[in-house]
Amino acid sequence: MAKLLNIQSSMFQAGGQTSQLATKYVQNWKMNNPNGEVVQRDLAAHPIPHLDLDRFQAFTTPAEQRTSEQQAVADFSDKLIEEISSADVLVLGVPMYNFAIPSTLHTYFDHIARAGITFRYTANGPEGLLENKKAIIFIARGGYYGDDHAQSAFLRQFLGFVGITDVEFVYIEGLATGDEAKEKAVTAANERICELA
Template structure:
């Protein structure tokens, strides 16, 4: 039985377009894998705190050496990492806010990038430890940015996931959602793209 981890980061929760596209794709996955377990983490409903110097230092300490606040931060990080380690498939709902990923998603990324756990340093550089997983990114934007220098998300998310060892990543784009003449077709095209994703 496979495990699907769905990470939502839309301010609008389940009503966000990226969340809806992610659910559409997961529904397709469940037709092919009806026994799959779905883990859903909504970063808007339950934001991951931003890293502090204290919490970051706590990640490098043994459990007995951590303060109470450091222990709480490490426990949350361990929980998030455990979810990702369990997952065979990562489904990421990704809106664009002010030309970048949501700050809640960046905070999540900061908590799952742990040296010796999700990646390690070698003589050849960093090596990701979360191999053998697939990732699908359903991204929504108000404007038209794909393939332009203003698309900061695609390269960043691709590079970050590869850093953890997840290099099988497919994107679906729904762009121009703030443009009335474009919105309808953009969402239709995105749903059509979902139907043709390799799963």
């Protein structure tokens, strides 16, 4: 059975542009995969704690040496990793905040980047362990930045680091430049969703 993991990071939750586009894609995916499973994770509604020293040490402490508090931290991270590792398709709604991804999404990444679990170091460099997945990323921006931007590069680099190299970006840009530009961008993004689905 096919499985899709939908990760939303807009502070506006379901009302955000990226959330709406991702939701439309998921609806189309469900029509084409009627027996498929969809897992939703809204990082604005249910934020993940920022990585601090105690959490990092919980990840790196051998399981048999963890305290109960450390084990609870590791268990939460393991749950997030199980969600993404069991998914065939990853759909991310990613608005641009101050030229970057939302901090809630970065924190999510901090909890799934675990050495020996989602990636490993080799003599030839790091090797991602989350393979055979497709990621579709919906990005909303107030201005025009295109694909050659640090935000896109970071997402591509991080996903590749954990083994997800089949990545498709759908941009909706110019949202702050006027109603006509916004309408045009939304229409183009919706057309791309139909093509992808």
